[in-house]
Amino acid sequence: MNLPIQTEAGAPSTHSSLGARLLDMLVIAVGAQITVSGEGMPGHAGYDSALVAFTLLAALLVFPLFGLYRTARTHLFWRCVCVPGIVWLFTLAGTTLVATVMHRPYHPALAWFSEWALVSGLGLIACRLLDSAFSLHRADQAASYRSVAIVGSGMHCRHLLHKVDTTPDSDYHVATIFDSGPDLGEPPGSVPAFRDREGFASYVRRYGIDELWLALPLSEERTILEFTELFRNDLINIRFIPDVSNLALFEGEMVNLGGTPAINLVGSPISxxxxxxxxxxxxxxxxxxxxxxxxxxxxxxxxxxxxxxxxxxxxxxxxxxxxxxxxxxxxxxMRLHAQTLGVVEQAKRGxxxxxxxxxxxxxxxxxxxxxxxxxxxxxxxxxxxxxxxxxxxxxxxxxxxxxxxxxxxxxxxxxxxxxxxxxxxxxxxxxxxxxxxxxxxxxxxxxxxxxxxxxxxxxxxxxxxxxxx
Known part of the structure; x- marks a missing residue:
């Protein structure tokens, strides 16, 4: 089940402010300006200005689509260097191709164009490295990681553990599990696992666990009520992450319907x-x-x-x-041939x-x-x-x-x-x-x-x- 790992207490750090986007536009525009050669480009000054303006507009539309305004905490080289560099070159190549098609005689000066691509690309990468460094420093100071105790068993619980472990920039780590399975088989994951409710509750209180996640099927209403009652006097966030694997076609993704949360049982899994x-x-x-x-x-x-x-x-x-x-x-x-109405005969070998x-x-x-x-x-x-x-x-x-x-x-x-x-x-x-x-x-x-x-x-x-x- 592909439920989001981040909730209101640990939302992903996304720079959707106008300032972050304006900084990128400034880097691209300044890069184009400072790389103009002294000789200039006779007859093409207007087209150069148009190319820069068109690229700025394209960057405003394309950059957010590829997550360039999401702060990276892991895989820094890939997310702060590789992805911005690839997306910038992809955007620049696309706008140049369109400009060339629209204005057949137009060809940008190769020296200026290459320097602009390099200088602005390095500027975009530098901004993201600095932003991630400051964000990581702030995150360390704020001790943003939140500990989680999970009540569940089977594949749903294992999948949830895997999602927490592999989700980039996750603000959570699983500290313990209460295995609610009927048998005494191997508990999911490698974290401490309990079958005794009181022992589990004691562990959660002793180590100050921040959140309790109930990863249970909808039919386990009694178990849900028991654990809610068990922690009724504790200041701990309790969240229900239902197991709908037997109902959902894809992974039962959580969606927001105008402020109302819902679980996709049959629906497109692509946003x-x-x-x-x-x-x-x-x-x-x-x-x-x-x-x-x-x-x-x-x-x-x-x-x-x-x-x-x-x-x-x-x-x-x-x-x-x-x-x-x-x-x-x-x-x-194929050669022209008569076809039977409503029948499609697939091509065969020979x-x-x-x-x-x-x-x-x-x-x-x-x-x-x-x-x-x-x-x-x-x-x-x-x-x-x-x-x-x-x-x-x-x-x-x-x-x-x-x-x-x-x-x-x-x-x-x-x-x-x-x-x-x-x-x-x-x-x-x-x-x-x-x-x-x-x-x-x-x-x-x-x-x-x-x-x-x-x-x-x-x-x-x-x-x-x-x-x-």
Whole structure:
């Protein structure tokens, strides 16, 4: 269950103030100004000012999406040096690419541009290192860590312990556990564990434990009341973290509904903020890729057109996010043929309908490249569950558990299932079940860095695959 570890007493330190963002804007603007060469750039001064202004605007929108205003207490090198540097270069490259496309004659002076990127990047990194150093000093002085005693057992309790141990910047540490399990097996975790209530209560009082977390199923109302009564005269925070693993599709994440807390039993596990972050990356990445591969797209289009009669692009209706139907683009790889209404016949090995050019395109996955147009249009994502024909959706949603929940996010050009071998024809129900299991894992564990891992895995493993035919 993916409940937040930080509560009101230990909220994450987030610099959402206007001052923190203005400081970044100042660093970027000053970096651009102090690196202007004495020779200047004849004919391009206006465009340079526009590029700086456009980059400042983009940074205001992009930086918060990647957590650049969250104070780092752990993994300082990664979070204070690597991430700001990567996001800054990513933002600068994106704005420069857009400026170049909009103003074809424009090319920024390489010396000035490189110095600006370096100076402003170092300034952004320095600000974060200083901010983290001051924050850590303040945190040490305030002794912000809070000790926790947990009442629970089984996988839910182990998962909660793991979340506390692995959550970056967690303000809590688990001091002891009361094992409420029915058997006398190995207690969860490596911290002191009790089965005697009075001994547990004595330990909590002796060491001044700050919080008591009741990690119990909803059916354990009696146990919840007993421990609430046991500590009724103690100034200790008591929090209920229910085990809904038997009810929730994903991890039963806590959400805030207009000030009212709720637990997601069946709902998208990816937050609206994360979806915006994913959308920004998708559009910029698709724009960059389409510009780079445009000569290749033209060459493939000519080859497809000359291989057999018919259109260059093949379109098919697919379901997108929340079941919204769209037309997916592919390079045509088959000869024109009659199709039975409502029936989609998947390509098979040695399929006579496939042209020679089409066979090469399918083996190398080059037929999928036009789907970057779908990404640019906002219908697909770079990474996500692969979309299936609507007829297959109708078939599988009744025989594969939780199949329909693949469409809680936009479908992708590549995905977690594809880089783990689940691609190509789904001629057996086991193949589809495996694909859906991987898709649901992706939904439950999504992060920007998981997307990057999948993109690099797609490139590293190559576009050619034995199941691509």
């Amino acid at each position: 609206a903020e994360a979806l915006v972050q994913k959308e920004v990356f998708d559009r910029l990445f698709a724009c960059f890729v389409l510009l780079v591969i445009s000569p290749l797209l033209l060459a493939i289009a000519i080859a497809v057109k000359s291989s057999s009669r018919g259109p260059v692009l093949f379109t098919q209706r697919r379901k997108g996010a929340n079941g919204k139907v769209f037309n997916i683009y592919k390079f045509r790889s 399929d006579p309908r496939i042209t020679r050019v089409g066979a090469f395109l399918r083996r190398t996955s080059l037929d999928e490249l036009p789907q970057f147009l779908n990404v640019l249009r906002g219908e697909m994502s770079v990474v996500g569950p692969r979309p299936h024909a609507i007829e297959h959706d109708t078939l599988y949603q009744d025989i594969v558990d939780n199949y329909i929940h693949r469409y809680r996010i936009k479908p992708g050009i590549t995905g977690w299932a594809q880089v783990n071998g689940f691609r190509g024809e789904t001629d057996r129900i086991e193949k589809m079940r495996g694909r859906v299991e991987h898709d649901l894992y992706y939904l439950s564990n999504w992060s920007f860095w998981l997307d990057m891992k999948i993109v690099f895995a797609t490139i590293y493993k190559g576009l050619v695959h034995r199941n691509a035919y």
